[in-house]
Amino acid sequence: MIDAIIENRVIAGLVQGFERSRRQVNGLHESDAELVRLPGSNTVLALTTDSIAEEINTGLYTDPYLIGWMMVTVNASDLAAVGSEPVGILLNESLPENLNPDFLSTMQRGVRDACMKSQLPVLGGDTNTSPSLHVGGTAVGLIPDGRPMTRKGCRPGDVVFATGTLGSGNGYALSQLDSLDCTMAYQPLARLPEGQLIRPIASCCMDTSDGVLASLDQLMRINEVGFDIDLRYGGALHPEARQLAQSTGLPSWLFLAGLHGEFELLFTVPSVNVDGLLHATSRQGWVPIRLGEVIETPHIRLAHKAGFFILDTGAMRNVFARFDGNLSHCIQQLLNLVEPCKT
Amino acid sequence: MIDAIIENRVIAGLVQGFERSRRQVNGLHESDAELVRLPGSNTVLALTTDSIAEEINTGLYTDPYLIGWMMVTVNASDLAAVGSEPVGILLNESLPENLNPDFLSTMQRGVRDACMKSQLPVLGGDTNTSPSLHVGGTAVGLIPDGRPMTRKGCRPGDVVFATGTLGSGNGYALSQLDSLDCTMAYQPLARLPEGQLIRPIASCCMDTSDGVLASLDQLMRINEVGFDIDLRYGGALHPEARQLAQSTGLPSWLFLAGLHGEFELLFTVPSVNVDGLLHATSRQGWVPIRLGEVIETPHIRLAHKAGFFILDTGAMRNVFARFDGNLSHCIQQLLNLVEPCKT
Numbered sequence: 001m002i003d004a005i006i007e008n009r010v011i012a013g014l015v016q017g018f019e020r021s022r023r024q025v026n027g028l029h030e031s032d033a034e035l036v037r038l039p040g041s042n043t044v045l046a047l048t049t050d051s052i053a054e055e056i057n058t059g060l061y062t063d064p065y066l067i068g069w070m071m072v073t074v075n076a077s078d079l080a081a082v083g084s085e086p087v088g089i090l091l092n093e094s095l096p097e098n099l100n101p102d103f104l105s106t107m108q109r110g111v112r113d114a115c116m117k118s119q120l121p122v123l124g125g126d127t128n129t130s131p132s133l134h135v136g137g138t139a140v141g142l143i144p145d146g147r148p149m150t151r152k153g154c155r156p157g158d159v160v161f162a163t164g165t166l167g168s169g170n171g172y173a174l175s176q177l178d179s180l181d182c183t184m185a186y187q188p189l190a191r192l193p194e195g196q197l198i199r200p201i202a203s204c205c206m207d208t209s210d211g212v213l214a215s216l217d218q219l220m221r222i223n224e225v226g227f228d229i230d231l232r233y234g235g236a237l238h239p240e241a242r243q244l245a246q247s248t249g250l251p252s253w254l255f256l257a258g259l260h261g262e263f264e265l266l267f268t269v270p271s272v273n274v275d276g277l278l279h280a281t282s283r284q285g286w287v288p289i290r291l292g293e294v295i296e297t298p299h300i301r302l303a304h305k306a307g308f309f310i311l312d313t314g315a316m317r318n319v320f321a322r323f324d325g326n327l328s329h330c331i332q333q334l335l336n337l338v339e340p341c342k343t
Numbered sequence: 344m345i346d347a348i349i350e351n352r353v354i355a356g357l358v359q360g361f362e363r364s365r366r367q368v369n370g371l372h373e374s375d376a377e378l379v380r381l382p383g384s385n386t387v388l389a390l391t392t393d394s395i396a397e398e399i400n401t402g403l404y405t406d407p408y409l410i411g412w413m414m415v416t417v418n419a420s421d422l423a424a425v426g427s428e429p430v431g432i433l434l435n436e437s438l439p440e441n442l443n444p445d446f447l448s449t450m451q452r453g454v455r456d457a458c459m460k461s462q463l464p465v466l467g468g469d470t471n472t473s474p475s476l477h478v479g480g481t482a483v484g485l486i487p488d489g490r491p492m493t494r495k496g497c498r499p500g501d502v503v504f505a506t507g508t509l510g511s512g513n514g515y516a517l518s519q520l521d522s523l524d525c526t527m528a529y530q531p532l533a534r535l536p537e538g539q540l541i542r543p544i545a546s547c548c549m550d551t552s553d554g555v556l557a558s559l560d561q562l563m564r565i566n567e568v569g570f571d572i573d574l575r576y577g578g579a580l581h582p583e584a585r586q587l588a589q590s591t592g593l594p595s596w597l598f599l600a601g602l603h604g605e606f607e608l609l610f611t612v613p614s615v616n617v618d619g620l621l622h623a624t625s626r627q628g629w630v631p632i633r634l635g636e637v638i639e640t641p642h643i644r645l646a647h648k649a650g651f652f653i654l655d656t657g658a659m660r661n662v663f664a665r666f667d668g669n670l671s672h673c674i675q676q677l678l679n680l681v682e683p684c685k686t
Contacts, residue, residue: 014436014447014470017455021431021464034467036430038485041384049433049481053471087379088364090392092435092479093357104357112360121364124377127357128396132474138392138433138481142381 001298002029002221004314006321030222031150032081032207033141042146048078050209051092051136060176060260064103067135068110069187074209075139076118076190077263081207082148083199084141086118086192091125094134107135118190149195149205151222154268156296158203160227161277161288162264163191166212167241167255169262177327180248184240188263197284198267201277205267210317212256215266216300217313229292231304236289238262250331253302253309257334259320268294312337344641345372345564347657349664373565374493375424375550376484385489391421393552394435394479403519403603407446410478411453412530417552418482419461419533420606424550425491426542427484429461429535434468437477450478461533492538494565497547497611499639503570504620504631505607506534509555510584510598512605520670523591527583531606540627541610544620548610553660555599558609559643560656572635574647579632581605593674596645596652600677602663611637655680 002008008029015028025035025044033048052070055061061070072089079086091111095104115122120139172186191207198205204223206215216227231237231252237245241255269277281288295301302309319333345351351372358371368378368387376391395413398404404413415432422429434454438447458465463482515529534550541548547566549558559570574580574595580588584598612620624631638644645652662676 010470014451014468015465017451018458018465019455021466023430024464024466034431034433036466036483038381038386039487041386043381043384045388045430045483047431047433047466047481047483049435049467050469051435051437051471053437053473053477057473087366087388088377088390090377090390090481092392092394094394094396094477108357108360112362116362121367122358122361123364123367123379123390124392125357126393126479127353128394130396130400130475130477134396134437134473134477136435136469138390140379140388140390140483144382 005221006318025148026150029218030152031148032078033084035082035148037146042144044143044146044148046079046082046084046141046143046148047138048075049136049138050074050078051134053134056133058177060173064107065110066187068107069114071135071137072111072114072118072120073188073190073263075137076114076120076192077207077209079139079141080191080195081205081265082143082150083195083205084143084148085196086120087140087142088121088123089115089137089139090123092136093125094128094130096131096133097129099133118192147199149199149202151204151206151219154204154219154223154225154294156225156294158268158270158294159274160229160266160268160291160293162208162236162266162291163194163286163288164262164264165238165289166208166236166262166264168238169260170211170255170258171238171241171244173258173260174244174327182244182247184244190263191265193284194286195265197280198265198277201273201280202267202269205265208261208264208266210259211261212266213300213311213313214259214317217317220298220300224298226295226297226299226301227292228295229300229302231302236291251306252304254331254334257316309338348564349661368491369493372561373495374491375421376427378425378491380489385487387486387489387491389422389425389427389484389486389491390481391418392479392481393417393421394477396477399476401520403516407450408453409530411450412457414478414480415454415457415461415463416531416533416606418480419457419463419535420550420552422482422484423534423538424548424608425486425493426538426548427486427491428539429463430483430485431464431466432458432480432482433466435479436468437471437473439474439476440472442476461535490542492542492545492548494547494549494562497562497566497568497637499568499637501546501611501613501637502617503572503609503611503634503636505551505579505609505634506537506629506631507605507607508581508632509551509579509605509607511581512603513554513598513601514581514584514587516601516603517587517670525587525590527587533606534608536627537629538608540623541608541620544616544623545610545612548608551604551607551609553602554604555609556643556654556656557602557660560660563641563643567641569638569640569642569644570635571638571644572646574645579634594649595647596681597674597677600659652681
């Protein structure tokens with residue numbers, strides 16, 4: 001089931017024949033960060049690496065400050081999703097020889113600010129010259145009690161939450177790549193304190209770096225469960241995404257369907273623990289957004305004001321695996337995929 | 344003094360304004376891997392990241408197996424240089440959409456074999472599509488007693504050794520990039536067991552990933568000492584590099600001067616510990632190659648059969664920082680730099 005997704009198949013193909021570490025706690029696809037138990041200790045090390053080449057190559061990220069900010073945030077967010085404490089980050093920067101010095105210093109300012117916000121000091125890195133700009137990082141965290149959150153563990157009846165409003169990532173992508181006459185701010189913050197707080201309470205967690213529906217789809221395949229998501233009562237969609245939906249006439253679920261995420265944490269909590277969660281989060285100063293429920297049937301059912309839909313989220317993800325740079329074409333394919341499923 | 348080197352200045356510029364971690368043991372430039380003390384423990388975590396974009400872009404690496412092998416080895420070698428135990432590696436692979444599947448599977452075979460040889464299992468990674476092939480990794484190691492080797496600590500009178508013969512990296516680069524009619528094998532092995540063995544004995548260590556003279560130059564600047572290197576008695580130069588020197592008429596020191604290294608460890612040992620070193624290495628089945636001595640005067644003095652030279656290694660390194668793809672031009676500049684220093 002996990003292999004129905006092109007990206008999952010590509011990854012499985014790449015690691016074929018590789019030996020796994022006996023110290024590694026998580027299986028393939030099962031965690032946002034790699035989890036390694038340190039010898040003679042309870043402590044689990046969390047490691048993750050992510051680069052943002054595609055976002056630069058497709059023109060999604062052009063602002064150097066955003067590029068620097070995201071270089072850190074995409075990695076910090078994976079640490080957040082396993083509930084780890086941040087330790088630091090290593091950076092990889094391949095820079096064109098003729099890169100404008102102002103561009104570079106603004107990018108480094110984005111890195112610095114995101115590092116400070118995420119309490120993730122730069123430990124080191126590697127710099128190369130290369131024909132095109134290519135940047136990324138590897139973040140390191142610690143889970144002292146050795147009990148990370150992973151993508152695995154939710155059961156039917158668990159309640160699904162997000163750490164914040166959704167749709168800003170895809171809203172930004174639309175405003176940046178499409179011919180729509182709109183702009184949308186985008187500077188997501190990795191949810192590290194939130195991840196550490198929910199770690200003992202949540203039954204599974206994944207960040208929405210690839211968008212909400214892709215994350216739900218992956219959790220569905222890993223846990224062999226389904227999700228009942230209810231967007232009818234508002235509040236889940238980011239205000240600017242909601243506005244964009246209204247002005248463009250695009251359905252609100254489309255802002256959850258694109259692969260450019262908002263870097264919130266999507267997590268499930270056994271219903272008996274929901275009161276405890278809400279108590280803890282209110283003390284930390286935030287309110288989790290209730291999205292729905294884990295169900296037995298392995299599909300994703302979405303309720304929004306236009307009705308109920310069973311979404312073929314696998315096919316939706318694969319639309320983007322074949323992305324040719326034409327976003328309008330992608331959107332049309334997504335709309336086509338959903339219409340016949342209307343129930 | 345460290346800033347006389349263009350590369351050092353570039354790095355210092357990039358990290359300007361970044362806060363450093365209180366847990367980090369090593370200063371900037373002072374270690375091949377970043378060293379982070381784990382809270383509530385003696386253990387030091389070793390982290391390093393390196394990509395091989397330039398080696399691919401310049402045509403130095405074209406064989407997919409070598410590309411995969413080096414993706415692991417460049418990182419494993421940094422772990423070796425701090426004397427750490429290997430834990431694992433994360434890979435970053437940005438692959439062109441139209442990459443030949445055979446190329447990819449051969450590259451992955453190179454990765455797998457190097458990982459097995461270095462006992463460095465692949466923990467995870469990140470895959471992107473990108474216009475050009477761009478690969479790298481981040482390796483993680485542990486130093487359980489918390490006493491890493493670093494580049495800092497040698498004193499005048501210490502003896503300088505290498506873990507193996509030298510010059511194969513630059514010999515390979517010559518055979519690959521220049522119009523010489525020769526081939527040279529190249530598949531260096533990260534010296535992880537050797538690094539762990541010498542860690543309690545060595546006063547400083549650095550791998551020769553950037554070539555021998557660049558490593559000596561960096562150690563000179565960090566330790567404010569000099570080096571007296573004696574190549575007269577042979578044995579230090581890799582047999583194939585020696586052959587290439589003979590057939591081309593190029594001086595043997597040139598094989599230490601290029602920036603494409605052989606990934607041996609260059610290390611110093613207080614003279615009282617030399618017997619202990621030789622005893623330990625013979626039990627591990629290898630013989631360190633004695634290169635010379637640490638001296639007070641901060642310069643690099645080379646004795647070889649053509650005489651004694653004081654090398655301006657700083658200027659030599661900067662020749663490559665301005666490398667324009669023309670290797671013959673570089674070699675001529677190096678030859679020009681050395682001739683006037685002949686003593």
